[in-house]
Amino acid sequence: MVTHSPPPPLLLVDLDHTLVEREGGPDAWTPTFCTTHGLPAEAAPTVFTLFRADRSPAGFARIAAHYGLPHTGADLWEEHVAHEAARTHPLPGVPEALAALRAAGWPIAVVTNGCTDIQRAKLTRTGLLPAVDAVVVSEEAGTRKPDPAIFHLAAARLGRTLTPADWMVGNNPATDLRGAHATGLRSIWITPTPTPPPPPTHPTPTHTAPDTPTAAALLLDTHPETQSGPRLTSP
Numbered sequence: 172m173v174t175h176s177p178p179p180p181l182l183l184v185d186l187d188h189t190l191v192e193r194e195g196g197p198d199a200w201t202p203t204f205c206t207t208h209g210l211p212a213e214a215a216p217t218v219f220t221l222f223r224a225d226r227s228p229a230g231f232a233r234i235a236a237h238y239g240l241p242h243t244g245a246d247l248w249e250e251h252v253a254h255e256a257a258r259t260h261p262l263p264g265v266p267e268a269l270a271a272l273r274a275a276g277w278p279i280a281v282v283t284n285g286c287t288d289i290q291r292a293k294l295t296r297t298g299l300l301p302a303v304d305a306v307v308v309s310e311e312a313g314t315r316k317p318d319p320a321i322f323h324l325a326a327a328r329l330g331r332t333l334t335p336a337d338w339m340v341g342n343n344p345a346t347d348l349r350g351a352h353a354t355g356l357r358s359i360w361i362t363p364t365p366t367p368p369p370p371p372t373h374p375t376p377t378h379t380a381p382d383t384p385t386a387a388a389l390l391l392d393t394h395p396e397t398q399s400g401p402r403l404t405s406p
């Protein structure tokens with residue numbers, strides 16, 4: 172008799188500060204923007220204030236109107252997306268960790284809060300998009316972590332429904348850990364060592380790890396049945 176092994180657990184994983192890191196702060200693009208468009212350096216704070224009020228092509232249309240720039244909001248938004256992606260890189264060992272998990276049969280979905288264009292551009296630019304099976308970005312999903320709906324959507328995009336055997340890995344207690352707990356998932360909190368205690372208002376993770384490659388090794392150790400990938404067994 173041939174029996175199927177249980178399917179491997181799902182891995183839902185955060186993007187920023189978990190798989191990738193961005194150089195510079197949230198306003199680090201504004202000096203380049205001013206230089207590119209012939210604005211004085213002192214305009215940078217105002218550009219950023221206008222941007223923060225509306226992070227979209229419409230927001231950049233307002234910036235263009237404010238400074239009389241001969242560009243559409245869509246063009247400036249595209250430039251911004253490319254700039255944000257260009258200053259984003261994979262964290263050390265992340266491509267190899269994702270490859271090891273997938274080789275062991277783990278379906279992987281990125282679950283991230285943010286703008287769809289920017290988050291997807293980061294994944295493309297860093298080469299991580301082909302390393303995962305699904306991507307859910309809060310803007311296009313219409314829901315954000317820690318809402319369980321976004322985790323269920325990620326599982327649906329993997330063709331599965333969530334079970335308590337599935338995992339969420341991320342660095343943010345307020346979104347990743349709280350969401351995992353609310354959804355009934357196991358969790359790994361990516362946090363520097365020595366590990367500070369989670370804030371008392373947040374749930375305790377199943378495990379902690381200093382980085383995603385360590386978390387991946389932990390997952391593979393926790394689920395030795397996945398080490399050689401999904402398989403058929405013949406007793």
Ligand SMILES: [Mg+2]
Nearest residue numbers: 185187188342
């Ligand atoms: Mg994060």
